[in-house]
Amino acid sequence: MEKILLRNIDIQDSHTLQVYESRGGYRALRKALKEMTPERVTEEVKASGLRGRGGAGFPTGMKWSFVPKDSLKPKYLICNADESEPGTFKDRLLIEKDPHAMVEGVILASYAIQFHTAFIYIRGELAFGAKVLERAIAEAYQAGYLGKNISGSGYDLELILHRGAGAYICGEETGLLSSLEGGRGWPKVKPPFPATHGLFGCPTIVNNVETLAVVPWIIDQGAARYAAIGTEKSKGTKLFCVSGHIRNPGVYEVEMGYPFRQFLEEDCGGVPGGKKLKGVIPGGASMPVLRADEIEGVRMDYESMQAAGTLLGSGGVIVMDDSTCMVKTAWNIARFFAHESCGQCSPCREGCHWMEKIFARIDNGSGEKADLDLILNISGNIIGRTICPFGDAAAMPAAAFIKKYRDEFEEHIRQKRCVLT
Amino acid sequence: MALEFSPETWRRFEELVGRYPKKEAALIPVLSMAQKEFGHLRLQAMEYVAKIIELPAARVYSVVSFYTMLNMKPVGKYHIQVCRTLPCALMGEERMTARLKKKLGIQVGETTSDGNFTLTEVECLASCGTGPMMQVNEDYYENLTEAKVDDVLESLK
Numbered sequence: 001m002e003k004i005l006l007r008n009i010d011i012q013d014s015h016t017l018q019v020y021e022s023r024g025g026y027r028a029l030r031k032a033l034k035e036m037t038p039e040r041v042t043e044e045v046k047a048s049g050l051r052g053r054g055g056a057g058f059p060t061g062m063k064w065s066f067v068p069k070d071s072l073k074p075k076y077l078i079c080n081a082d083e084s085e086p087g088t089f090k091d092r093l094l095i096e097k098d099p100h101a102m103v104e105g106v107i108l109a110s111y112a113i114q115f116h117t118a119f120i121y122i123r124g125e126l127a128f129g130a131k132v133l134e135r136a137i138a139e140a141y142q143a144g145y146l147g148k149n150i151s152g153s154g155y156d157l158e159l160i161l162h163r164g165a166g167a168y169i170c171g172e173e174t175g176l177l178s179s180l181e182g183g184r185g186w187p188k189v190k191p192p193f194p195a196t197h198g199l200f201g202c203p204t205i206v207n208n209v210e211t212l213a214v215v216p217w218i219i220d221q222g223a224a225r226y227a228a229i230g231t232e233k234s235k236g237t238k239l240f241c242v243s244g245h246i247r248n249p250g251v252y253e254v255e256m257g258y259p260f261r262q263f264l265e266e267d268c269g270g271v272p273g274g275k276k277l278k279g280v281i282p283g284g285a286s287m288p289v290l291r292a293d294e295i296e297g298v299r300m301d302y303e304s305m306q307a308a309g310t311l312l313g314s315g316g317v318i319v320m321d322d323s324t325c326m327v328k329t330a331w332n333i334a335r336f337f338a339h340e341s342c343g344q345c346s347p348c349r350e351g352c353h354w355m356e357k358i359f360a361r362i363d364n365g366s367g368e369k370a371d372l373d374l375i376l377n378i379s380g381n382i383i384g385r386t387i388c389p390f391g392d393a394a395a396m397p398a399a400a401f402i403k404k405y406r407d408e409f410e411e412h413i414r415q416k417r418c419v420l421t
Numbered sequence: 422m423a424l425e426f427s428p429e430t431w432r433r434f435e436e437l438v439g440r441y442p443k444k445e446a447a448l449i450p451v452l453s454m455a456q457k458e459f460g461h462l463r464l465q466a467m468e469y470v471a472k473i474i475e476l477p478a479a480r481v482y483s484v485v486s487f488y489t490m491l492n493m494k495p496v497g498k499y500h501i502q503v504c505r506t507l508p509c510a511l512m513g514e515e516r517m518t519a520r521l522k523k524k525l526g527i528q529v530g531e532t533t534s535d536g537n538f539t540l541t542e543v544e545c546l547a548s549c550g551t552g553p554m555m556q557v558n559e560d561y562y563e564n565l566t567e568a569k570v571d572d573v574l575e576s577l578k
Contacts, residue, residue, distance in 0.1 A: 084544075092547045092548070123547070125490070128561070164449065164488070165452065165453060165488035165489070166488045181443075182447065182474075183483075200443060241550060243508035243511075243550045243552065244507075249549075251550065285506070285545075318508050318549070320511065329511075332505075339544055342487075
């Protein structure tokens with residue numbers, strides 16, 4: 001398979017403008033500014049079938065077309081580089097190794113929607129990534145790809161690198177907007193959607209790093225080439241991050257629709273140490289776990305994952321072997337969500353902490369049989385009752401662990417200890 | 422004495438604020454700047470930021486208390502943050518934290534008496550394929566083993 005997103009990362013000094021340009025970088029931008037109207041760029045991205053890689057999978061070109069053309073307000077493009085979903089580390093790789101692909105993607109998207117101010121919101125912890133990006137942005141300004149009258153086209157764009165300060169919820173697009181407005185990262189009710197009422201009430205588009213980083217390739221090579229890769233509804237390639245009990249962890253670029261079992265066993269080398277696969281979370285900690293027997297026939301695309309009862313999400317694949325205590329695992333994830341709930345909506349603010357406490361007491365041997373149904377009850381009362389998808393993201397995995405490993409939970413409660421050790 | 426940015430920081434503050442559509446949008450980067458300058462964000466630091474960015478002090482406090490990287494209490498010269506989220510936990514994070522606690526003689530959330538080390542457990546740092554891992558100030562240390570933890574601590578002394 002031809003690498004698209006990872007095409008540059010193994011080249012020495014891939015983060016520099018010189019290397020990026022020597023590999024065809026900024027060719028798409030020059031082409032767009034010279035030969036393509038903004039509408040044509042949007043149409044090309046629409047035709048490619050590209051869907052948002054932050055987790056939701058919304059068609060990118062369609063999102064761009066929701067921006068009202070007649071609005072007199074300022075408009076903003078935001079590249080969401082607040083990667084914090086447990087199990088996900090693909091954007092960090094792109095930021096550190098191929099920052100110019102992101103920057104070129106930001107410029108192309110801004111040109112397509114005719115925005116003149118763009119932000120990259122990078123999570124505060126990524127200090128090294130921020131330094132790499134800062135340098136890449138300075139290089140792009142110097143080369144005339146940013147600023148006034150880009151490459152003599154008359155098009156202007158300012159790009160601001162904004163560092164966060166540590167909060168998972170700022171990866172949710174409206175939480176990000178609140179944070180960028182100088183507030184707590186509290187998500188906002190949708191509708192209205194950011195495309196019409198975003199940053200400071202102005203039309204705003206928020207796209208993930210991976211989404212924007214692929215746009216230069218699509219414009220350079222043409223939508224048809226991109227759309228020829230993948231499945232009917234999930235086009236192109238996607239980055240998957242593999243962690244946990246796996247022989248070869250790391251970031252992989254995979255054609256959409258690739259068989260999941262083959263990916264884990266062959267591409268990633270399978271579970272090491274003579275152990276067996278017990279379960280795998282396919283799309284970051286927010287997504288329901290799959291038991292080993294459930295991955296048969298599952299393909300790595302949005303539709304197949306959904307049919308299997310989970311979601312592709314951010315592509316964070318967390319692998320667990322048969323020595324893994326699922327009670328402890330469920331508690332670890334519940335603790336994450338209890339720590340990260342922003343506190344705005346009662347079902348999530350209270351429910352996440354209740355679930356964490358109950359999982360903790362089961363883990364330490366003081367759980368009761370009724371606790372399992374209690375968690376399912378709490379989970380059911382969070383889903384669909386919060387402003388943002390965080391509530392669902394906390395509630396769905398909790399319920400999935402209990403439903404799929406119920407025997408182990410019951411045995412753990414009965415024996416008042418982990419049954420695996 | 423009242424807190425104030427140094428002339429150099431003030432210059433960077435004005436440049437930064439000038440790039441944003443509204444002054445308040447720069448609040449978080451300005452707080453990070455203040456934290457670097459003043460060590461941590463005690464009440465006077467928050468009041469100073471509120472004054473220069475023209476926001477109520479209560480708003481600044483609400484923001485500082487929301488973000489994990491903004492510290493209202495002093496932290497050690499080296500802030501060790503161990504990732505405790507699932508992928509790192511599966512790879513043995515607990516052993517690394519135990520090692521750090523033993524070597525430093527402190528519990529999670531504490532600072533050594535000489536003020537050199539603060540030990541914190543944090544959530545996912547986007548380094549899951551190379552866990553267990555920890556961040557010391559701005560640097561990542563990945564694929565940790567107990568021996569590697571010892572080496573890192575030794576290098577920081």
